[in-house]
Amino acid sequence: MRPARRHAVTWSTAAVSSSGSSSASAAPTSRPAALVASDIGSWPLVAGVELGGTKSIAVLVRGPVIEERFEIPTIGPDETLPVLADWLLAQQARGARPVALGIGSFGPLGLDRGAANYATLGATPKFGWAGTDVLAPFARLGVVATALDTDVNAAALAEATWGAARNARVSAYLTIGTGVGVGIVSRSDDGLHRIAxxxxxxxxxxxxxxxxxxxxxxxxxVEGLASGPAISMRTGRAAGSFDPADPVWDDVAREIGELLSIITLAVSPDVIVVGGGVGLSSSFPRRAVVEAAERRLGGYLPGGRSVSDLVTWASFGADTGPIGAAALAYTALPSSPEPRGIMQAQVAAA
Structure with missing residues (x-):
């Protein structure tokens, strides 16, 4: 079990125009990160669960701040889901009372509450998980307000709510890790909308x-070519063991770069946030990937912008996923302390 990661928070306010731009200067998009929140005490305690391809994490969160964190390897559903639920039950026994639960899971995942396959994994590359109801093991928590989405959409929601995409009209989150996934969030006057x-x-x-x-x-x-397991299969080594300039990245950089160009042309995002274990590793060839995307686009990008203007890196690092699960939990509440305007906070790891 990992200890909780806590943050020191200093709050300031900035209004947001209907176009999504802030009337105050933007805070840095890497740590210390800009977050969306009012007073941290006004956020109720919620629980979040991230089911990832390699590890699964349960957290207790207020706003964007993790108070308690528990991490285990993702094995089979019977070895993973009950252990996470047991940890949350133990937190309840100690007096924690989360008012909502959010789950972000690898997919494909049934997301229609009215459908028979709601919360059920489809034909997933993750062995042994197809047909699993990822919500059912948490019913014994007695938390009525629940929300569910893919893990990458949850991460995208975290960045759009509290992080690097907080001022974006449309944002995309690209995770490169055990798998490769893309989450998309659009912002309108009535809130944030996730697109599968x-x-x-x-x-x-x-x-x-x-x-x-x-x-x-x-x-x-792309997942078959550029995920962590794909890089290991190509080379016989872990993705994080290479220098960013190593030629082993040449093909991977071109393939991820083309995916960035596809995202850019498909949804015209204001920002693309890159995360995941491979994407955030010190060995990842960030410049080569961006340059590959530029070549694929051939200068065709409206507004005179470049891919380097669009691409940034996950504000919350390895915690983007579980914080995103908490962001999902807040969407399940009938009312939330999240304001329509941006309340910016400088966050530094304490």
């Missing part, structure tokens, strides 16, 4: 890259 995407399984143009890919469904989709 499976762009991580898109196929891209390839040069002389003969690697067949590891995706059990598509072989050489």
């Amino acid at each position: 995407s499976e762009l991580g399984h898109a196929r891209v143009r390839r040069n002389d890259d003969a690697f067949p890919g590891v995706c059990p469904f598509h072989g050489d989709c």
